[in-house]
Amino acid sequence: MPLxxxxxxxxxxTNYLIDMKRICLILLLIAGALSGYAQQKKWKAPKQxxxxxxxxxxxxxxxxIDVWRPxxxxxxxxxxxxxGASYSLAENMAGHSFGKLCRPMFDFGFGKxxxxxxxxxxxxxxxxxxxxxxxxxxxxxxLLGEGDYNYQVLVMYLDExxxxxxxxxxxxxxxxxxxxxxxxxxxxxxxxxxxxxxxxARYGYPVDGTDHLNWAARAGLLAMWKVSESADISLQGSxxxxxxxxxGVKHSAGFAFDSYVDVVAGVRLHLADxxxxxxxxxxxxxxxxxxxxxxxxxxxxxxNERIKEYQSRESAETVxxxxxxxxxxxxxxxxxxxxxxQMQNIRIVADFLKKNPEVNLVIKGYCGASEKSESPDMHLxxxxxxxxxxxxxKYYNVDASRLETQFDExxxxxxxxxxxxxxxxxxxxxxx
Numbered sequence: 277m278p279l280x281x282x283x284x285x286x287x288x289x290t291n292y293l294i295d296m297k298r299i300c301l302i303l304l305l306i307a308g309a310l311s312g313y314a315q316q317k318k319w320k321a322p323k324q325x326x327x328x329x330x331x332x333x334x335x336x337x338x339x340x341i342d343v344w345r346p347x348x349x350x351x352x353x354x355x356x357x358x359x360g361a362s363y364s365l366a367e368n369m370a371g372h373s374f375g376k377l378c379r380p381m382f383d384f385g386f387g388k389x390x391x392x393x394x395x396x397x398x399x400x401x402x403x404x405x406x407x408x409x410x411x412x413x414x415x416x417x418x419l420l421g422e423g424d425y426n427y428q429v430l431v432m433y434l435d436e437x438x439x440x441x442x443x444x445x446x447x448x449x450x451x452x453x454x455x456x457x458x459x460x461x462x463x464x465x466x467x468x469x470x471x472x473x474x475x476x477a478r479y480g481y482p483v484d485g486t487d488h489l490n491w492a493a494r495a496g497l498l499a500m501w502k503v504s505e506s507a508d509i510s511l512q513g514s515x516x517x518x519x520x521x522x523x524g525v526k527h528s529a530g531f532a533f534d535s536y537v538d539v540v541a542g543v544r545l546h547l548a549d550x551x552x553x554x555x556x557x558x559x560x561x562x563x564x565x566x567x568x569x570x571x572x573x574x575x576x577x578x579x580n581e582r583i584k585e586y587q588s589r590e591s592a593e594t595v596x597x598x599x600x601x602x603x604x605x606x607x608x609x610x611x612x613x614x615x616x617x618q619m620q621n622i623r624i625v626a627d628f629l630k631k632n633p634e635v636n637l638v639i640k641g642y643c644g645a646s647e648k649s650e651s652p653d654m655h656l657x658x659x660x661x662x663x664x665x666x667x668x669x670k671y672y673n674v675d676a677s678r679l680e681t682q683f684d685e686x687x688x689x690x691x692x693x694x695x696x697x698x699x700x701x702x703x704x705x706x707x708x
Contacts, residue, residue, distance in 0.1 A: 344392075345557055351549035352390075352556065354397075358383040358512065360540030362403045366523050367534065376424070379404050383540055392447055392556045393439045395456075401431045401538075405466070407473075407523040409481065420481065425470040427524065431516075433494060435460035449555060450610075450654055454508070456498040464492040464518045473524055482526040490519035500544060506554040508544045513537070552671065557613050586620055593628050595635055597707050601625065604691065605664050605701040612659035614667050622664060625703060626672035638704040639664055641683035642690070657683035660700045678708070 361378040380403065387397025409423030437458040441451070466488045473485035496514030503509055520532035546554035592602055603624045605614065614622065629635060641661035643652055661681045668674040691699040 356385040358540035358542030433460040433462035601703040606697040652685035
């Protein structure tokens, strides 16, 4: 190849190399710029889903809903004793004076409350009744005279009773007044008619002086006022219907009804149940469950723990005149009865007195607590003290002379509340 040709080819190769170097340089600059931008931008981790905030588990409060204590057949019985007057509405009595129509009567009854609202009772009543001949017959015959005659009546009723107060109003064990409605069925037995009735019958007057046994029915209202834990004073009125011949007069229709009204006053005595109380009371649901004997394993465990607690408490009690015993009696808010658990604390107090004959106790009762106030009008302090003293004397044979009672309806209980419990009664040790 000529020299010129070789020179031109060299120059062309040189340009190609120059172009390639430029291209490489540009590429390097671009790569450096991109790497610098990447280094300036910080790396961020991908967002994680939000986790719920951890919270400590909440303590579940024990069930504190009030339910009735478990009762059995021997609980909630009552006795009644009444006296008053029976007002006859029988035929021929119209126009008689009020004093002659009202005859004395006496009534005795016993029954059982199946719920605070429903109860059943059986009553036996005695009355001295008065009958009278018709006005027309007396006008015709002077033999009848004033037409009055006496006879005796024995009535027996089985009543079903409904407490209107406890049915229509929320139950309140402190309520004094209780109004009940009742309906009953039974028998009416009349006998011992005056001798003149037989004499009238012999002369043709339609009267029968033999004994009469008839079905009877009644309905009425009973109002009771609570005077103590075991007694009510009562006022009762009832309307009675019975076969017409109960008073010895033969009705022309062959069968008819007579009636009379009874109004009596008296007392109802509530017998103590197996808890030592005379009324219906409520407890917390968990306590009622243990009293019924369910959840036996849990109940046994609790009993064992409780026995250990009582034993340690017994051993901790020492004589220290002028100081309070460590054992205290707790009550539910607004309540005054001593339940089964607190009876064990009373047993500890009774055993302490037996072991230490030189010690007497002042039973001090309180109303109110640091976290929840109680009304002084309910006399809770006085009633709590009486409940505790009664339990010590009646169930543990503690000499009542060794117990003095004090109470304050306005002072706050000296110990803080524990849930729904108030340490309402404490014991001060004094020298005998």
